[in-house]
Amino acid sequence: MTTKPERVVLIGVAGDSGCGKSTFLRRLIDLFGEEFMTVICLDDYHSLDRKQRKETGITALDPRANNFDLMYEQIKALKEGQTINKPIYNHETGLIDPPEIVKPNHIVVVEGLHPLYDERVRSLLDFSVYFDISDEVKIAWKIQRDMAERGHRYEDVLAAINSRKPDFQKYIEPQREFADVVLQVLPTNLIKDDTERKVLRVRMLQREGKEGFEPAYLFDEGSTINWTPCGRKLTCSYPGMQLYYGSDVYYGRYVSVLEVDGQFDNLEEVIYIETHLSNTSTKYQGELTQLLLQHREYPGSNNGTGFFQVLTGLKMRAAYERLTAKEAKLAVQV
Ligand SMILES: Nc1ncnc2c1ncn2[C@@H]1O[C@H](COP(=O)(O)OP(=O)(O)OP(=O)(O)O)[C@@H](O)[C@H]1O
Numbered sequence: 216m217t218t219k220p221e222r223v224v225l226i227g228v229a230g231d232s233g234c235g236k237s238t239f240l241r242r243l244i245d246l247f248g249e250e251f252m253t254v255i256c257l258d259d260y261h262s263l264d265r266k267q268r269k270e271t272g273i274t275a276l277d278p279r280a281n282n283f284d285l286m287y288e289q290i291k292a293l294k295e296g297q298t299i300n301k302p303i304y305n306h307e308t309g310l311i312d313p314p315e316i317v318k319p320n321h322i323v324v325v326e327g328l329h330p331l332y333d334e335r336v337r338s339l340l341d342f343s344v345y346f347d348i349s350d351e352v353k354i355a356w357k358i359q360r361d362m363a364e365r366g367h368r369y370e371d372v373l374a375a376i377n378s379r380k381p382d383f384q385k386y387i388e389p390q391r392e393f394a395d396v397v398l399q400v401l402p403t404n405l406i407k408d409d410t411e412r413k414v415l416r417v418r419m420l421q422r423e424g425k426e427g428f429e430p431a432y433l434f435d436e437g438s439t440i441n442w443t444p445c446g447r448k449l450t451c452s453y454p455g456m457q458l459y460y461g462s463d464v465y466y467g468r469y470v471s472v473l474e475v476d477g478q479f480d481n482l483e484e485v486i487y488i489e490t491h492l493s494n495t496s497t498k499y500q501g502e503l504t505q506l507l508l509q510h511r512e513y514p515g516s517n518n519g520t521g522f523f524q525v526l527t528g529l530k531m532r533a534a535y536e537r538l539t540a541k542e543a544k545l546a547v548q549v
């Protein structure tokens with residue numbers, strides 16, 4: 216940590232395992248800097264260790280396997296500027312290790328399966344995102360990672376995903392109702408019966424009416440836009456690229472929707488898309504493209520997943536700047 220924060224800004228990053236949360240956190244570090252930001256992984260609040268879960272048949276996704284009272288007390292304490300003694304869940308051993316000291320920081324990110332599940336924890340968050348990856352894409356990503364990097368067999372990966380599904384639908388997925396931004400990753404509409412899942416359709420749902428959050432839009436705020444940017448200024452090989460902007464109702468609330476279907480052939484050309492977006496919360500024209508280019512090696516940098524992850528990060532930075540400026544103003548008035 217650099218200096219003692221006047222105001223701790225709390226960010227929630229929710230989603231199932233293997234949905235791109237770690238990649239997103241790396242993008243947040245690019246924006247805030249490692250020193251300025253502390254990440255709390257909510258797996259550390261598992262109250263049942265691996266053996267206990269196996270014995271009881273309760274999964275880690277089930278609230279009964281997690282200590283929400285402690286989670287709330289400790290996140291609240293951090294937000295109030297206090298140091299906490301946080302438990303640690305050890306993924307290597309499956310055991311709960313002795314706790315560690317965590318100091319408050321300017322930005323505290325709470326990431327994992329349940330940041331929006333408990334009403335008390337949720338109410339502490341200043342900004343939140345939910346990673347909503349469709350089953351088809353989740354399976355493709357998990358199979359690619361677990362087979363290539365962890366030596367798992369195809370059938371085992373599939374069985375693991377299926378065994379988590381009932382609790383995922385009961386306890387994890389419903390949290391998307393409460394997120395300020397939902398990033399949906401779906402199969403492309405550009406290829407009929409695509410099975411490779413390399414080309415993706417990505418949607419960024421931005422909550423309307425949240426104080427200080429101005430959703431990004433394409434061309435004209437409030438309109439419905441379908442845009443095919445391929446041509447002289449954007450190189451698109453097969454199957455091309457399609458953008459959409461419009462409004463929708465999501466869990467009974469208005470959201471602004473931005474969508475990118477397809478992939479970028481040349482990342483430098485993303486600037487062309489960026490210049491047609493407004494309310495991006497960038498500090499200069501081209502910053503979004505620059506941030507993408509900075510880590511072109513991250514998964515998804517060449518499609519809507521990377522693009523919208525960066526845009527969501529910029530919205531979080533804007534929230535941080537607004538909240539800390541407000542705090543500073545109040546301090547001057549006192
Ligand atoms: N945008 C993307 N495009 C393609 N593959 C991706 C993308 N994001 C993530 N993946 C794949 O999914 C894997 C998991 O991503 P990541 O580690 O960011 O997710 P996570 O939610 O933090 O997972 P875990 O909780 O299991 O650590 C990556 O190794 C990569 O194979």
Ligand SMILES: O=C(CO)[C@H](O)[C@H](O)COP(=O)(O)O
Nearest residue numbers: 232258265275306307309328
């Ligand atoms: O969904 C998860 C969050 O990352 C894990 O499955 C959960 O934390 C249990 O971990 P492990 O499988 O290592 O015991």
